[in-house]
Amino acid sequence: MIADWIADNLSLEYESTDFIAVSEFVLAWAFAERKIISTLNNNTGSLGCPVFRNILERNNNYRLNRHLNFAYIFFKNRYxxxxxxxxxxxxxxxxxxxxxxxxxxxxxxxxxATDISKLKCVAYISSRIRNNLFHGNKNLGSLIQQQELIHAATQGIVGITISFNLAEDSEILLQL
Incomplete structure (x- = not known):
């Protein structure tokens, strides 16, 4: 496992489950980005605040779901x-x-807050978490400490994809 290799090279002790949240987030983001960008007929773009802004300004008929609500409440309590x-x-x-x-x-x-305000909040914050994860300072120790934040962002991106009618909710997601 890559996490083992990195931890060995950094002399970092961790549990094998410490990076599940990051893995789930990366997979959810990749799936959502592909689905959302392809609906815009732009297969070369990248999902982020500007794309979310454009989508949400054109259509604000999206509804909250349990995943979006979970992420919004987490972000509200955190910030x-x-x-x-x-x-x-x-x-x-x-x-x-x-x-x-x-x-x-x-x-x-x-x-x-209105449902659309909550959705925007979750989209924008999840987008910044993604950017910071990929482009910010890399510190595995801080990733381990931020599992709850990354989990909330994962719930958020799953909820956005469902809200945009690009994927369906599933009982499998109750395990998240």
Whole structure:
């Protein structure tokens, strides 16, 4: 297993289950990206805040599902406090994503966020988690500590794919 090889080279101790959340997220993201990008007739694009923004501005008839709701509640609980605001800032939204950052923050702070606001929040935050995972500082120790965050992002991307009517919910997903 690659995780064993990396851990050996970093003298890192870990449990064999420590990277399941990352593996699940990577697979869910790859599936969702392929399904969503192909519906846009753009097989060369990459899924991220700009793509989500474009989709959600054209159509806001999407509904929450249990996966989106789980991710939204997790993100709200994680980022709502003063300490959480520092974590929120560490998502490193790009300058071109200021509106995505603002809409996510407003949905987190809202007492009664709309379904579309919650969906945008989950999409934008999950997108930043993906970017930070692939392009941010690599630290396996911090990945192990962020399993719950990565799990919530996985639930979010699964929920988005289902909400966009590109995949169906399944009892298999109850195990996530």
């Amino acid at each position: 709502e406090s003063r300490q959480g605001q520092t974590k929120f800032n560490n998502l490193n939204f790009r300058r071109t994503e200021r509106d995505c950052r603002l809409q996510s923050f407003q949905a987190i702070r809202a007492n009664n």
